[in-house]
Amino acid sequence: MILFRLSHGLVAALVLLTTGVAQGDDRRPPRSGLEFVAPGLRQLQEDEFANPGMLWVMRGNQLWREPAGAANKSCADCHGKEAPENAGAAAGYPRFDAARGRPVNLESRINLCRTEEMRAPPLAYESEPLLALTAYFRHAARSQSMVADDSGAMTAVVARGRQVFEQRRGAFDLACRHCHELNVGKSLREERISEGQSNGFPTYRVSWQTLVSLHRRFQACDTAVSAEPLALGHDDYVALEAYLARRGTGLAIETPAVRR
Amino acid sequence: MTTVRIRVPSTVKQGELFEIRTLIQHPMESGQRVDDNGRPVPRKILRRFVCTYNGVEVIAADWHPAVASNPYLAFFARAGESGSIEFAWTDDDGTLTRETATIQVT
Numbered sequence: 001m002i003l004f005r006l007s008h009g010l011v012a013a014l015v016l017l018t019t020g021v022a023q024g025d026d027r028r029p030p031r032s033g034l035e036f037v038a039p040g041l042r043q044l045q046e047d048e049f050a051n052p053g054m055l056w057v058m059r060g061n062q063l064w065r066e067p068a069g070a071a072n073k074s075c076a077d078c079h080g081k082e083a084p085e086n087a088g089a090a091a092g093y094p095r096f097d098a099a100r101g102r103p104v105n106l107e108s109r110i111n112l113c114r115t116e117e118m119r120a121p122p123l124a125y126e127s128e129p130l131l132a133l134t135a136y137f138r139h140a141a142r143s144q145s146m147v148a149d150d151s152g153a154m155t156a157v158v159a160r161g162r163q164v165f166e167q168r169r170g171a172f173d174l175a176c177r178h179c180h181e182l183n184v185g186k187s188l189r190e191e192r193i194s195e196g197q198s199n200g201f202p203t204y205r206v207s208w209q210t211l212v213s214l215h216r217r218f219q220a221c222d223t224a225v226s227a228e229p230l231a232l233g234h235d236d237y238v239a240l241e242a243y244l245a246r247r248g249t250g251l252a253i254e255t256p257a258v259r260r
Numbered sequence: 261m262t263t264v265r266i267r268v269p270s271t272v273k274q275g276e277l278f279e280i281r282t283l284i285q286h287p288m289e290s291g292q293r294v295d296d297n298g299r300p301v302p303r304k305i306l307r308r309f310v311c312t313y314n315g316v317e318v319i320a321a322d323w324h325p326a327v328a329s330n331p332y333l334a335f336f337a338r339a340g341e342s343g344s345i346e347f348a349w350t351d352d353d354g355t356l357t358r359e360t361a362t363i364q365v366t
Contacts, residue, residue: 052330055285209329
C-alpha cells in the first residue's frame with residue numbers, strides 16, 4: 001500500500017514536472033488577450049457595430065481608395081478595389097525585405113508604398129491615417145491565423161526579438177516575460193495579466209480613448225517599468241513584433257481588439 | 261474629417277419598435293486637462309445630438325464634458341411611414357455633422 005502510494009505520488013510528481021516543462025516551452029497553444037478581459041469589454045469587442053475601433057477601419061477603407069502623392073495613385077489602383085484580396089498578407093508581417101536588407105512591419109510597408117509607388121510623404125507613426133490603414137488591413141485578415149516567417153534572414157530578427165522579450169530593463173528591472181510568461185493570469189491592480197499577444201493590434205484602449213499601435217503599447221509597457229521607451233518603429237520593437245508573431249502563431253487575428 | 265456609423269434596419273413593419281444605433285468619432289475633450297507644458301487643453305465636445313424621423317424629433321440630448329470620446333448611442337423608435345431618419349451632432353465650435361438613413365416601412 002505504501003509502495004503504491006509512493007509510486008502514485010511519484011507519478012503525480014512526474015506529471016507535475018512534465019507539465020511544468022511544457023509550460024516553459026513556447027510551443028504550448030497561445031491564449032488571446034481576449035480571454036483575460038472583463039466581460040463588458042469582450043462584449044464591446046465582439047459587437048461589430050459598437051466596437052469603436054471600427055471607426056478607424058472605416059476610415060482606412062476610404063483611404064484605401066483615395067489617390068495621394070505625385071503619382072496620383074491610390075492603394076486600390078495597384079492592389080484591387082477591396083483589401084481582402086491581400087488580406088492574407090497583413091497576417092504575415094513583419095517580413096524580411098531582401099532589397100532593403102531589413103525587416104519591415106505593416107506600418108513601414110505602407111509607408112514604403114507611399115514613398116516609392118505613390119511618391120507621397122510617409123505617414124507619421126501613430127498618426128490617424130496610418131493607424132486607420134493598419135487597422136483596415138489587419139481587420140481584413142480577421143479570423144485568419146497569425147503566421148510568422150522565422151526562416152532565412154528572419155531567424156536572426158526573431159532571435160533578437162526574443163532577447164528583447166527576455167531582457168530586464170528599467171528601474172523595476174523587469175523583462176516582458178516576467179509579467180507575460182511567468183505571471184500570466186494573476187492580478188495586476190484590477191487587471192488580469194495576459195500573455196501579451198499581438199493578435200488584436202491595433203487595439204482600441206478605452207482608458208486612452210483611442211486606437212493604439214503595437215509599438216505604442218510597447219512604449220507604455222516600457223514606461224510602466226520605468227524604462228526609457230524606444231522610438232516608434234525602432235529596430236528592437238520591430239524585432240519584438242516579429243518574435244510576438246512567432247510566439248502567437250495560430251491565434252486568430254482579432255483587430256480591432258478592445259482593451260481597458 | 262468625422263467618421264460616423266449608423267445602423268437602422270432597412271425594412272420594418274408598421275407600428276413596430278426598431279433600434280437605431282449610432283457611433284461617431286470625436287475626442288470629447290473635457291476642457292479640464294492640461295497638456296505637457298501645463299497649459300489647459302481647450303474644451304471641444306459634441307454639445308447636442310438630435311435625431312428626427314421624417315422631420316419629427318425622436319430624441320434630443322445635451323451632452324456634457326463627462327461623455328467619453330467616440331460616443332455611442334442606441335435608442336428605439338416606432339415605425340410610422342417610410343422615409344428618412346436624420347442625425348445631427350453639434351460641436352462646441354458650431355460644426356454640424358449630419359447623416360441620413362432611409363427606412364422602408366411595410
